[in-house]
Amino acid sequence: MLDGLHFLPGYLDAAAQAALVSDVQALLREAPPYRALMPKSGQPMRVRMSNAGALGWYTDRDGGYRYIAAHPETGRPWPVIPESILGIWRGVSGYTAEPECCLINLYDAAARMGLHQDRDEQDFAAPVVSISLGDSALFRVGGQNRRDPTRSLKLASGDVLVLGGEARLAFHGIDRIHAGSSRLLAPYEEMAWGRINLTLRRVTLPR
Numbered sequence: 001m002l003d004g005l006h007f008l009p010g011y012l013d014a015a016a017q018a019a020l021v022s023d024v025q026a027l028l029r030e031a032p033p034y035r036a037l038m039p040k041s042g043q044p045m046r047v048r049m050s051n052a053g054a055l056g057w058y059t060d061r062d063g064g065y066r067y068i069a070a071h072p073e074t075g076r077p078w079p080v081i082p083e084s085i086l087g088i089w090r091g092v093s094g095y096t097a098e099p100e101c102c103l104i105n106l107y108d109a110a111a112r113m114g115l116h117q118d119r120d121e122q123d124f125a126a127p128v129v130s131i132s133l134g135d136s137a138l139f140r141v142g143g144q145n146r147r148d149p150t151r152s153l154k155l156a157s158g159d160v161l162v163l164g165g166e167a168r169l170a171f172h173g174i175d176r177i178h179a180g181s182s183r184l185l186a187p188y189e190e191m192a193w194g195r196i197n198l199t200l201r202r203v204t205l206p207r
């Protein structure tokens with residue numbers, strides 16, 4: 001296990017998970033999901049996404065990976081990160097400044113996320129905090145070089161993962177979604193995704 005990688009299985013109980021889904025539902029009404037485009041190729045990403053916070057993660061063919069202050073389609077500022085989500089950051093991050101971005105990734109059964117580093121931020125001293133809701137996913141994490149050996153973790157609904165310290169720049173990705181492994185999102189007919197992942201990041205250096 002990499003130094004700074006903390007896996008917290010079952011961190012959120014059933015009631016907390018349901019409350020978070022309700023909060024995410026409200027965020028998505030204000031900032032509808034979109035499909036970002038890969039740099040250069042312009043190919044759509046497999047995962048749909050949205051954001052909350054002062055900054056939102058985005059990519060397109062011409063501008064590449066970056067953070068923007070407004071929704072790329074509506075032009076409206078991103079909604080505020082709910083206290084329910086900020087409370088998780090405060091409880092597990094060990095970092096004094098608040099996150100500026102809550103990236104909302106929406107996975108259907110066929111969605112994947114290739115190995116990548118989270119390195120579009122100025123502040124690598126702050127960890128990345130990942131919250132899983134809905135269907136389980138097979139998460140793969142390696143080292144700071146793409147060719148380093150990897151290991152896999154099964155992330156279930158309510159699990160929290162912290163990437164800090166040495167693990168902050170570890171390559172990681174999602175290899176598979178275990179479709180139907182959770183009923184958490186079943187009551188929400190408008191949510192045609194099996195898994196929601198919330199990724200909290202501090203983008204700029206604290207003043």
